[in-house]
Amino acid sequence: MANKRPLRILLSGPRGFCAGVDRAIRVVEEAIRRFGAPVYVRHEIVHNRTVVEALEAQGAVFVEELDEVPPDAHVVFSAHGVPKSVPQEAERRHLHYYDATCPLVSKVHREAERHFGDGGPEQRHILMIGHAGHPEVVGTMGQLPPGAVTLVQDAEEAELVQPAPGPLAFITQTTLSVDDTAEIVQVLRTRFPGIEGPKREDICYATTNRQAAVKAVAPDCDLVIVIGSPNSSNSQRLREVAERAGAKRAVLVPRARDLDWTLMDGVETLGLSAGASAPEALVQEMITHLAERYTLGIEERRVTEEDVIFKLPAPLS
Template sequence: MTSKPPLTIRLCGPRGFCAGVDRAIQIVILALKKYGAPVYVRHEIVHNRYVVEGLQARGAIFVEELDEIPAEHHNQPVIFSAHGVPKSVPETARLQNLFYLDATCPLVSKVHKQAMRHQRNGRHVILIGHSGHPEVIGTMGQVEPDTVTLIENVEDAEKYQPLPGQKLGFVSQTTLSVEDTAEIIAVLKRRFPDIEPPAAESICYATTNRQEAVRAAAPGSDLFLIVGAPNSSNSRRLVEVAERFGAKQSLLVQRASEIDFAHLDNIRTVSLSAGASAPEIIVDEIIAAFRKRFDVTIEIAETAVENETFLVNRELREVVLTPEDMEFVNGKGIPDKDK
């Protein structure tokens, strides 16, 4: 019998679902239990197709716009995703007499309030973020179009020219690279010393914690795997952080089947983390795939312990989740297919 080569897997902590994602998934499940199927969800509730597929199997229907909801189902709930929506979306829902539940992450809602505070105090809002991301669209939609400017990188910050005498305030998307955002803010503060920061940090605790864990695990890693979807901003930032802080190679994967094991003969240390919308069951699947091929030793790289929780909508608090529901909420119950 051929012995398996040794391999150390550095398992990052924190990783995977954050409190905002946990809350959003709970809201969909609770709504299905209370109101029955179908429950409509505007946009992906979180950026992970395995979560989406699992909710679809329970009776959720995902739409991009509210006008996709059939008139005969206007009495069924429509849920707004964790990324947040522009003010125009709930206004449209009210005009169409739709019953909606808002699953916007409370930390994204906090950024919305900070942007509105800047506007209310006569400041032009600088939003640091990625064009086209649902969270950015939602935040920009909290204020008047001519009162907000999107800054994506240092070059944008260097080129931006406000109107003469214009007061400025900034906020940022919650899922950005901590280092990249700090560089952009440094440029803005150098060019505009009176620019007003947000009342509290915009980048959320979960983004910061996951990046810190990846940063700690990266040195000496032959390969760094990040579990997450290609359209997940926080997951893509983890790939960048791993490469920046010493991993020889860093890859974003959605399942174990995406790993090219044929070209991993010479690796000795693999680090592993997961974006805030990636379920733990996929992490388990990847570890199991490595165990088939290597003599695996697990090394824990934990830099923080998270215990944050966010309350669901008042309308749903009396609904009780079963143990099976909680497995799903905790990332353990995603459909087991397409491995």
């Protein structure tokens, strides 16, 4: 394209895959390598269609429930975690199962169990900060008996929730907005001074780092593009954080082919990030498409380095 106009790109870093996502993908790939296709995966292993389609090409078959899995098959549980009823059902049906739950989500499961205890006098009712219907929330609440956990989705619900009298604790989904969660926690601590919680909210390091990285570029941007799937909680939160941090506009785009190019009208500085379940290849794909239309000047603003690696679960390690 002749006479391409200049475009400044601010790349936020860290961005893209986190250790939990990387581990979950490796679980599926290793299961296929060891046992051959098909390997069944309950729910999307992570919330990204590009990742899901790549694994399908290797022999993964994605299902929503175990009743879609044939007897004696190999099945992987997604990174978001599952209720206790799911592995129990897998055992009942004699399925070979491998748990790809992110270790940081598993940590929240253990916190919930610790607060609940054995149901004795020290048992605490748990308030879970999170989004209704998200598989991580479903999995975490499913660690305990019905009624043991009450979901709180925002500060307004935190102001109104009326748990039964007695000791309380709170836990949080790992992929929430850091700022929104702090506001909700403040409301809960004000209303219930004795409530117990983690030393730090359960929002994972990767979510925290990616939000901080977006905040570092957003004030200088006419538009921020977050690459990620619409059903990805951490990707949606990045878009929200970008707008609140001062970007004139922020959009969530699954990949370059989905971008509405009219959004680029008048954009001189573009911020670019990716949710924790979006591969770096999609970022580079976006840059390639931008380079066809603009003369790019690219600057990366990296707020921290990440070196976290999670081992595969014992049956596959």
